[in-house]
Amino acid sequence: MDVTVFCLAWISVVLFIFMVVYRFVKFNSMPLHLRWELYPLPLEPKHHYGGSFMEELDYVRKPRHHERIGGILDMASEVFYLKKVKEYNRFGMWPFSFSMHWGIYLLFVWLFLLVVEGLFNWYAIAPLTNVCGAVAFILGAFGSLFLILKRAGNEELASYTAPVDYFNLLLLLAVFGTGLIAWFTVPSYFDVARSYVAGVIRFQPVSAPFIVLLNFLLFELFLIYMPFSKLFHYMAKYFTFDKIFWDDILNVKGSWVDKRVTSQLSYKLTWSAPHVVPNKTWAEEVEFVDGRDIAQ
Amino acid sequence: MSTAAARAIAKKRVSFKDISRPGDEPLCWAELDDLMGVPYLGEEPPVEPTPQKFVEKYETSLDGYCCIGIPKPQTKEEEDFLVRRFLSGLEKLFTSGDSWTFQQVLRLSFDYCVKCQTCADACHAYIASGRQEIYRPTYRSEILRRIWKKYFTPEGRLLGGFVGADVEVNWRTVTRLAELGHRCTLCRRCAQRCPIGVDNAIIARELRKLFSQELGIAPVEILEKGCVQHLRVGSSTGMNPPGLKDAVEFMEDDIGDRIGKKVKIPVDKKGADILLIHNAGEFLSWPENPEAFAILFDAAGISWTLSSEPVGYDAVNYGLWNDDVELARVALRHTQIAKKLGVKKVVIGECGHATKAYVVIADRVLAGDLSSSEIPRESCLPILWEIIRSGAIKFDSSRNNFPVTLHDPCNMVRAMGIVQPQRLALKAIAPQFREMAPNGVFNYCCGGGSGYAIIQSYNFPQWRNKMGFRMKMRQTLEAFKNELDPEKYPFKYLCAPCSNCKGTIRDGITHYGLWDRFRLNYGGLVELMVNAMVDIDRPFIEYDDFH
Numbered sequence: 001m002d003v004t005v006f007c008l009a010w011i012s013v014v015l016f017i018f019m020v021v022y023r024f025v026k027f028n029s030m031p032l033h034l035r036w037e038l039y040p041l042p043l044e045p046k047h048h049y050g051g052s053f054m055e056e057l058d059y060v061r062k063p064r065h066h067e068r069i070g071g072i073l074d075m076a077s078e079v080f081y082l083k084k085v086k087e088y089n090r091f092g093m094w095p096f097s098f099s100m101h102w103g104i105y106l107l108f109v110w111l112f113l114l115v116v117e118g119l120f121n122w123y124a125i126a127p128l129t130n131v132c133g134a135v136a137f138i139l140g141a142f143g144s145l146f147l148i149l150k151r152a153g154n155e156e157l158a159s160y161t162a163p164v165d166y167f168n169l170l171l172l173l174a175v176f177g178t179g180l181i182a183w184f185t186v187p188s189y190f191d192v193a194r195s196y197v198a199g200v201i202r203f204q205p206v207s208a209p210f211i212v213l214l215n216f217l218l219f220e221l222f223l224i225y226m227p228f229s230k231l232f233h234y235m236a237k238y239f240t241f242d243k244i245f246w247d248d249i250l251n252v253k254g255s256w257v258d259k260r261v262t263s264q265l266s267y268k269l270t271w272s273a274p275h276v277v278p279n280k281t282w283a284e285e286v287e288f289v290d291g292r293d294i295a296q
Numbered sequence: 297m298s299t300a301a302a303r304a305i306a307k308k309r310v311s312f313k314d315i316s317r318p319g320d321e322p323l324c325w326a327e328l329d330d331l332m333g334v335p336y337l338g339e340e341p342p343v344e345p346t347p348q349k350f351v352e353k354y355e356t357s358l359d360g361y362c363c364i365g366i367p368k369p370q371t372k373e374e375e376d377f378l379v380r381r382f383l384s385g386l387e388k389l390f391t392s393g394d395s396w397t398f399q400q401v402l403r404l405s406f407d408y409c410v411k412c413q414t415c416a417d418a419c420h421a422y423i424a425s426g427r428q429e430i431y432r433p434t435y436r437s438e439i440l441r442r443i444w445k446k447y448f449t450p451e452g453r454l455l456g457g458f459v460g461a462d463v464e465v466n467w468r469t470v471t472r473l474a475e476l477g478h479r480c481t482l483c484r485r486c487a488q489r490c491p492i493g494v495d496n497a498i499i500a501r502e503l504r505k506l507f508s509q510e511l512g513i514a515p516v517e518i519l520e521k522g523c524v525q526h527l528r529v530g531s532s533t534g535m536n537p538p539g540l541k542d543a544v545e546f547m548e549d550d551i552g553d554r555i556g557k558k559v560k561i562p563v564d565k566k567g568a569d570i571l572l573i574h575n576a577g578e579f580l581s582w583p584e585n586p587e588a589f590a591i592l593f594d595a596a597g598i599s600w601t602l603s604s605e606p607v608g609y610d611a612v613n614y615g616l617w618n619d620d621v622e623l624a625r626v627a628l629r630h631t632q633i634a635k636k637l638g639v640k641k642v643v644i645g646e647c648g649h650a651t652k653a654y655v656v657i658a659d660r661v662l663a664g665d666l667s668s669s670e671i672p673r674e675s676c677l678p679i680l681w682e683i684i685r686s687g688a689i690k691f692d693s694s695r696n697n698f699p700v701t702l703h704d705p706c707n708m709v710r711a712m713g714i715v716q717p718q719r720l721a722l723k724a725i726a727p728q729f730r731e732m733a734p735n736g737v738f739n740y741c742c743g744g745g746s747g748y749a750i751i752q753s754y755n756f757p758q759w760r761n762k763m764g765f766r767m768k769m770r771q772t773l774e775a776f777k778n779e780l781d782p783e784k785y786p787f788k789y790l791c792a793p794c795s796n797c798k799g800t801i802r803d804g805i806t807h808y809g810l811w812d813r814f815r816l817n818y819g820g821l822v823e824l825m826v827n828a829m830v831d832i833d834r835p836f837i838e839y840d841d842f843h
Binding site for chain 2: 027030031032033034035036037038039040041044046049050051052053054055056057058059060061078082083084085088089090091093097156157159160161162163164165167230232233236237239240241243244245250251252253257258261262264265267268269270271272273274275276282285286287288289290
């Protein structure tokens with residue numbers, strides 16, 4: 001098991017990074033969609049009341065600017081506070097969801113700090129690292145456990161929760177739960193974990209108690225699994241907000257938008273309804289009044 | 297067990313798999329007692345049962361309502377055809393060639409919903425219906441997602457129910473889903489609340505697209521009498537160019553009668569600054585609205601024109617709701633007409649969906665010389681506020697000294713961020729203006745969004761009145777709660793600067809008798825503006841007329 005966990009540590013990190021990049025590129029290379037913005041749009045200077053540049057006369061001829069800070073603050077309020085869940089979720093999911101998300105964030109921070117300590121021998125930050133790990137396990141285990149119970153215990157939520165959704169939460173609970181158990185049962189657990197991570201990054205396998213190995217193994221499996229699952233929504237949010245809800249870029253002749261649209265109008269469509277003329281490009285299709293004219 | 301009791305149980309237990317169950321019994325049916333209460337309303341017309349002739353002939357097994365009128369298949373071949381075409385259409389929604397328009401938007405909303413139900417209470421129809429499960433924003437999406445997984449993903453084939461790939465497609469699934477696609481007004485209020493940015497409205501819209509573009513299945517008012525007629529005849533109303541000429545002559549005469557002055561309505565004036573395109577329904581149902589535009593633009597000295605070219609005198613673009621091909625065809629013709637006239641920009645009259653379709657959505661359908669930078673396109677609301685702000689026309693707000701509230705059309709407000717111009721205008725010309733709550737970008741849909749305002753077939757108007765309009769009615773009555781007495785307050789005005797919203801509100805007021813009971817009327821913004829013009833010596837609004 002020692003060797004498996006050791007090897008998988010590197011494999012999981014490489015696979016995770018590869019899949020994140022791959023999926024990001026895949027989403028990013030999808031065709032440019034039609035504008036589908038939604039207000040209030042945080043990049044808008046008039047965001048405080050939901051206004052937009054389209055409130056102004058001759059807006060096409062006026063300079064426009066986005067306030068990037070508005071987008072950052074809005075996204076931060078969602079990522080770090082789960083603002084919408086807090087304000088609108090009537091099932092009381094926020095405390096648990098908030099805890100679980102912070103458990104995940106702090107778990108990554110903990111591991112990052114362990115790597116930093118190992119790479120640069122910065123053991124002065126060890127107390128901070130330990131606190132991150134401890135808080136991560138507590139919050140993560142609490143949040144994932146009660147989210148499972150919340151979903152299972154509420155008929156409205158349960159009917160929408162597929163077994164795979166419970167599996168995702170159980171996997172997280174297992175990661176955090178084994179961390180908690182290791183912390184409580186292994187003497188000087190955080191130092192053991194520190195030595196283990198230092199060994200991994202130096203390619204010098206270090207033996208560790210079973211529960212510590214199990215905790216790392218589960219985390220490694222979680223890393224590999226995450227990009228394939230709904231847990232990947234942290235990356236999807238960049239697209240759903242920044243590239244869809246906040247994308248109000250006007251089509252100006254000769255701009256990159258114009259070039260993309262022109263290119264996409266050359267795609268062929270194959271829809272079969274009678275009013276559509278199949279196997280034409282979009283640019284050709286729009287010239288027709290009705291597909292039935294062609295059939296006759 | 298009574299039918300009502302059986303339906304009550306069905307309401308509680310409806311599941312995803314029920315979408316495929318055989319039989320005509322609807323998955324749910326909302327009686328009056330189920331619906332959201334409306335303070336101050338009192339008695340209301342009963343919920344009429346589904347006419348048996350519809351049940352026998354058409355798909356009504358979703359909720360007892362029939363929006364599209366899909367005939368039940370008569371042979372196995374017809375059943376198989378529906379299933380085959382539905383699945384091929386579903387696949388096309390995710391291909392770049394067929395669906396580049398919204399592929400990315402749909403893909404992300406499809407894949408990453410965590411089903412926290414944070415969105416559910418944003419939906420006016422779901423709440424108004426007494427939280428009927430099938431109207432929950434995620435119900436429709438989840439069914440489609442489960443079908444997709446089952447038929448098109450390796451994990452669905454391998455793991456089945458474990459990943460939620462458990463909804464079977466048979467002809468009932470297809471026909472019920474076609475109807476279910478038309479139980480969301482696409483107002484996108486649910487999307488505002490999603491912590492992940494999932495948009496259940498785009499899933500509903502793309503589901504409709506699948507039916508329209510792959511099977512030719514759509515409400516007759518939207519496709520055959522909508523887009524198709526628009527492109528063939530010139531207007532979704534059926535109005536042809538000679539019909540427009542008659543309408544213009546009528547409006548010029550009517551303006552003379554109403555204000556005692558002649559106003560010439562310019563048509564096909566080359567080189568005008570503005571091509572103004574109205575929803576042609578205004579010419580027929582509310583001619584006072586385009587008349588008011590003509591009076592205002594004339595008095596403000598604006599260079600403008602209407603077009604008499606087919607398609608060019610009707611701003612509607614029903615493809616916005618269900619069909620990218622028709623959307624693009626109509627937008628192209630609007631732009632070609634503007635270019636031919638040599639106008640500096642196109643302004644859309646008081647019509648929310650037409651404004652969004654042309655200003656926002658068509659922005660990335662039209663390229664090169666037809667792009668927004670070459671033929672600018674705007675909502676009418678900023679120019680209306682500019683007329684007031686600039687002092688080009690003098691207004692006397694005391695002429696509008698009656699209670700006024702504002703409905704925010706979703707397409708112009710939530711989807712375009714046009715929030716302030718109409719408010720600033722009302723504050724300037726209507727001393728008793730008050731907001732309804734919530735308002736602005738967080739408003740509730742009128743209930744007629746995404747085409748429901750114009751769908752008058754079968755028993756669908758009852759759904760619109762009882763579940764679609766209900767929340768807007770509650771908001772309106774609450775906004776006027778201190779002035780509901782018709783004796784003391786004989787005229788109240790719900791300002792809705794959108795043709796389709798007005799159509800819904802008109803039908804809703806009629807259904808609930810709100811004009812007779814509360815003297816609640818409705819109309820656009822321009823009518824109020826003309827009513828307050830100092831240079832006109834008589835009221836423009838007819839205080840005893842509800843139509």
